[in-house]
Amino acid sequence: MMAAALRGSLVTLAKGLSGARLQPLCARSLSVTSSQNVSESPPARADSTFKVTMVPGDGVGPELMTAVKEVFKAADVPVEFEEFHLSEVQNMASEEKLEEVLSSMKNNRVAIKGKIHTPMEYKGELASYEMRLRRKLDLFANVVHVNSLPGYSTRHNNLDLVIIREQTEGEYSSLEHESVSGVVECLKIITREKSRRIAKFAFDYATKKGRSKVTAVHKANIMKLGDGLFLQSCAELAELYPKIKYETIIIDNCCMQLVQNPYQFDVLVMPNLYGNIIDNLAAGLVGGAGVVPGESYSAEYAVFETGARHPFAQAVGRNIANPTAMLLSASNMLRHLNLEYHSNMVSEAVKKVIKQGKVRTSDLGGYATSEEFTRAVISNLAV
Amino acid sequence: MAGNAWRSTLLKLLARCGVRISDASSAPEICETTPLILHQVSRVMGAIKTQSPQPRTFSRGIQTVTLIPGDGIGPEISTAVMKIFEAAKAPIQWEERNVTAIKGPGGRWMIPPEAKESMDKSKIGLKGPLKTPIAAGHPSMNLLLRKTFDLYANVRPCVSIEGYKTPYTDVDLVTIRENTEGEYSGIEHLIVDGVVQSIKLITEEASRRIAEYAFEYARNNQRASVTAVHKANIMRMSDGLFLRKCREVAENYKDVKFTEMYLDTVCLNMVQDPSQFDVLVMPNLYGDILSDLCAGLIGGLGVTPSGNIGANGVAIFESVHGTAPDIAGKDLANPTALLLSAVMMLRHMGLHGHANKIETACFDTIREKKVLTKDLGGNSKCSEFTADICRRVQDMD
Numbered sequence: 204m205m206a207a208a209l210r211g212s213l214v215t216l217a218k219g220l221s222g223a224r225l226q227p228l229c230a231r232s233l234s235v236t237s238s239q240n241v242s243e244s245p246p247a248r249a250d251s252t253f254k255v256t257m258v259p260g261d262g263v264g265p266e267l268m269t270a271v272k273e274v275f276k277a278a279d280v281p282v283e284f285e286e287f288h289l290s291e292v293q294n295m296a297s298e299e300k301l302e303e304v305l306s307s308m309k310n311n312r313v314a315i316k317g318k319i320h321t322p323m324e325y326k327g328e329l330a331s332y333e334m335r336l337r338r339k340l341d342l343f344a345n346v347v348h349v350n351s352l353p354g355y356s357t358r359h360n361n362l363d364l365v366i367i368r369e370q371t372e373g374e375y376s377s378l379e380h381e382s383v384s385g386v387v388e389c390l391k392i393i394t395r396e397k398s399r400r401i402a403k404f405a406f407d408y409a410t411k412k413g414r415s416k417v418t419a420v421h422k423a424n425i426m427k428l429g430d431g432l433f434l435q436s437c438a439e440l441a442e443l444y445p446k447i448k449y450e451t452i453i454i455d456n457c458c459m460q461l462v463q464n465p466y467q468f469d470v471l472v473m474p475n476l477y478g479n480i481i482d483n484l485a486a487g488l489v490g491g492a493g494v495v496p497g498e499s500y501s502a503e504y505a506v507f508e509t510g511a512r513h514p515f516a517q518a519v520g521r522n523i524a525n526p527t528a529m530l531l532s533a534s535n536m537l538r539h540l541n542l543e544y545h546s547n548m549v550s551e552a553v554k555k556v557i558k559q560g561k562v563r564t565s566d567l568g569g570y571a572t573s574e575e576f577t578r579a580v581i582s583n584l585a586v
Numbered sequence: 587m588a589g590n591a592w593r594s595t596l597l598k599l600l601a602r603c604g605v606r607i608s609d610a611s612s613a614p615e616i617c618e619t620t621p622l623i624l625h626q627v628s629r630v631m632g633a634i635k636t637q638s639p640q641p642r643t644f645s646r647g648i649q650t651v652t653l654i655p656g657d658g659i660g661p662e663i664s665t666a667v668m669k670i671f672e673a674a675k676a677p678i679q680w681e682e683r684n685v686t687a688i689k690g691p692g693g694r695w696m697i698p699p700e701a702k703e704s705m706d707k708s709k710i711g712l713k714g715p716l717k718t719p720i721a722a723g724h725p726s727m728n729l730l731l732r733k734t735f736d737l738y739a740n741v742r743p744c745v746s747i748e749g750y751k752t753p754y755t756d757v758d759l760v761t762i763r764e765n766t767e768g769e770y771s772g773i774e775h776l777i778v779d780g781v782v783q784s785i786k787l788i789t790e791e792a793s794r795r796i797a798e799y800a801f802e803y804a805r806n807n808q809r810a811s812v813t814a815v816h817k818a819n820i821m822r823m824s825d826g827l828f829l830r831k832c833r834e835v836a837e838n839y840k841d842v843k844f845t846e847m848y849l850d851t852v853c854l855n856m857v858q859d860p861s862q863f864d865v866l867v868m869p870n871l872y873g874d875i876l877s878d879l880c881a882g883l884i885g886g887l888g889v890t891p892s893g894n895i896g897a898n899g900v901a902i903f904e905s906v907h908g909t910a911p912d913i914a915g916k917d918l919a920n921p922t923a924l925l926l927s928a929v930m931m932l933r934h935m936g937l938h939g940h941a942n943k944i945e946t947a948c949f950d951t952i953r954e955k956k957v958l959t960k961d962l963g964g965n966s967k968c969s970e971f972t973a974d975i976c977r978r979v980q981d982m983d
Contacts, residue, residue: 321819323829329822358753358857374786379823385790389824391769395780422871428774429784455875459882462857463752476817480875483850487857511854 253540256307256314257284261292262514263524264317270526270577271315271533274552277581280537280545285311291332292320301332305339314506315536317529320514330377338371340504343397344404345370345478347497347510348535349485352527354558355567359488365470366485367408368478369401370499375475393429393474398436404500405437405472406444416448417441420457420473420481433474458484486511493525493566496532498539507536522572525564527553530580552583649935652704653680656714658909659919664714666921666972667928670947673976675983676932676940681708685716685727697730705735710935711902712928715909732765737894737902738792739799740765740873743930744880747889749953750962754883756861761880762803763873764796765894770870788824788869793831799895800867801839811843812836815852815868815876828869852876856883881906888961891926893934901934903927917967920959922948925975947978 259265268286275282287304308314321331330338349364351357378390402419409417419437423430434451441449452460454477460467461484471481486495495510509528518524530553537546556562562579563569571579655664671678683701690696705711718726731737740763746755773785797814804812814832818825829846836844849872855862856876860883866876881890887907894902905923913919925948932941951957957974958964 323818323822323826325822331819334820375820377820379821381823385827387788387824387827389786389788389821391784391786393782393784425770425772426774426784428776428782432780432782455878458853458875458879459886462754462879462882463886476871479817479850480853483854484857484879487854491858492854511850513851513854 252281252283253313253542254283254285254311255536255540256304256311256316257286258289258304258314258316258319259286260317260514261290261320262318262516263518264514266519266522266524266573267317267509267526267529268315270573271529273577274530274549274580274584275533278545278548278584280542280549282537282540282542284315289319289332292322301335301339304336308340308504308506312504313536313540314504315529315533316506316508318508318512318514320516328377329379334375334377337499340506341371341501342499342504342506343369343371344401344500345482345497346408346500347482347485347495349489349495349510351489352494352557353554354560355490355494355563357488357490359465362465362485362489364465364468364485365408365412365414366478366482367401367405367470367472368482369397369472369474370478371475372397373475391426391429391476393432395432395436398433398474399440401472402437402440405470406440406447409447409470410444414447414470416450416469418450418452418457418468418471420452420454420471420477422454422477424453430474437472454480457481461485461488483511491525491566492528493564494527494531496528496535498532498535505536505539507532507539522574523565524573525566526573526577526580527557527564548584549580551585552580555583556580648677648679649710650679650681650708651931652701652708652711653682654685654701654711654713654716655682656909657717658715658911658914660714660716660909662915662917662919662968663905663921663924664712666968667712667924669972670925670944670975670979671928674940674944674947674979676937676944678932685731687727687730695730697727697734702734705900705902709899709901710931711900712924712931713902713904714924715905715907717909717911731902732894735896735900735902736766736898737896737900738764738766739796739895740877741803741893741895741930742877742880742890742906744877744884744890746884747952748949749951749955750885750889752883752885754860757880757883759860759863759880760803760807760809760865761873761877762796762800762865762867763877764792764867764869765873766870767792768870770874786821786824786871788827790827790831793828793869794835796867797832797835800865801835801842804842804865805839809842809865811845811864813852813863813866814844814846815849815866815872816846817849817872819848825869832867849876853879856880886961887923888920889922889926891923891930893927893930901931903931903934917969918960919968920961921968921972922952922962943979943982944975947975947982950978951975 257268259268272284285307287300287307289300289304319333321333345368347366349362349366351360351362372392372394374391376390376392378392379387381387405417419434421430421434423434465488473481486492489495492509492511492513497508497510499506499508509532515524531550534546534550537549556576556579562571562576564571564573564576653664655661668680681704683704685697685701687695688698716727741760743760744757746752746757767787767789769786771785771787773787775783777783800812814829816825816829818829856879868876881887884890890906892904892906894904905927907923910919925944929941929945951971951974952962955964957966957970959966959968959971
């Protein structure tokens, strides 16, 4: 926290000095206060704190967000949250609210959010608020980090997968109609442009993070045109990245291999529905929905959330939800904001608590409440 | 009439064996007879008493089953299964048929008429793996069979095998998958260059039919609950219709518990604790994925049985693995999948005694780990594995 405060004042100093031409320092008296008195138009973002949009969502979302806020306060993280309560099931959703959230996100560019639950009955529009949010911000890539937690063993240990899922088209196009009574058609749309975009994202991500293999998951033996187009786009992109190995696998075989030998996979890329299935499957392999962080990217925005997105409504008010996933995702957000020091501090604290094994929530086999876990994380912050 | 003449002949025959019957409803008096004759006599008694037309396949209690050996390792494993059934003295008569696509009148591809005739008469089939030629111009054989007999339900019971260790030890569930529509309707269009649309079709009729089959299955096999797997929060109209039909059918089967769960929640929980699931019913694509996922939990496609139920009482049981052309003809294949499918077939026909016998023998052999085929981790040949099971079956009698 010292470093951030120091950096904040240095930034202000630099800004004040850059207004006047930079003279050799010895020739001018350096007065910090005088430079700060120079009136300038207030910057769009405060220099010492970052503004992040927060949408707690439904179910245990608010509880998890509380955990994040408490940990951030204890770690003195220079992040300020702008909260919006958008929820379809709690009747707190309307077009104006959605617009508010969107404009805030467009301003801040980074957001952290819980799951906005989609009720099964629909009033008029087939697309849920969560889907509309994604489409309007064009959050086309969903990245889920599946890493085994040290100290918590599952049937498959030492896993390290990345699952990249196309998030705006495919089976979630919300284009359904009842052509004849009793017969419903649901359209799945695959476009070359979006397939190319997600494939490029996957290969770029693999290159940036030093990954060696990208596997495309599909069902092109049955959906020859649709998934065939997806595969073709991936293959075209693969040629541009000769250093990354490219493979394909059919979705049902992929599921089978994931439960028998998940170590053969590295980065997986796939269309929307398969992504939903594989995200949850892989989350289950390392410990469940409470331990896997994820994020969604568009060309301009980044939204951080949990990997397996479930509101977990049956845990509301019972204080049993596991904040690990949300805390790890918040740590990823800090890294995205270039606050490396704080990011490491938070993630180390969480991993330490899990490794020690004394304070664990019920999904990991322990008896602690969410609050106890959060307090344990706070006490383990290497301040 | 012919029936009465038949009856009187039988009565005379029985009198010679020492059995006297005053009238059809009273119990017969039996004099000294050998146990074998007694056994046969009681069967005949049953036939006379009911006086109802017996199905053709029930002549002397032997059922005819159409056997489709298949390609690759198909013939070897079919022979293995036939041998084991013989050792177990199962009352099955095999009719071997070949299914290679032929072009029928009107240019439509169809299966050979002898195969179709045999299936229609026997109603029960056992099928080995069929290879799908890539550029043959005709659709896959499995698809043809499905369309010909309207095989609407694919049933896959997944039970952990005691001798074959996987990280998941307490799996005991059944996946029932709708096999005719859904995402696999094959309707796709190129709208403009670079935009493709695939159509997923859900109909009331098919959803109702599969839900009814699932509940019937649960009832007949003493299963406690049926879970409908869906994604009705995203595909609100199509999966919503499927779910509504399942709920309606559940009303008529109050003795079976009905729950519904999202597909992603099922996947999440399945890999953490598979013991919480019982019978799962779902549309085509989810069924394909989940049934393969469950097969992976118990050890792969080489040990998973599968059955396809059609309209008009037709049922075809099959092994779902591939034809394995690399080990075909070398006596290295593992017949477990086909054998367990055949056991499923026996249960479907009501021959639970034989089914349990063969299944126990198979599991015992795997548990002993002395003669296992290569894919199960051993070094033996298919014939040795088969011989071991046959020996166990005979020892059980």
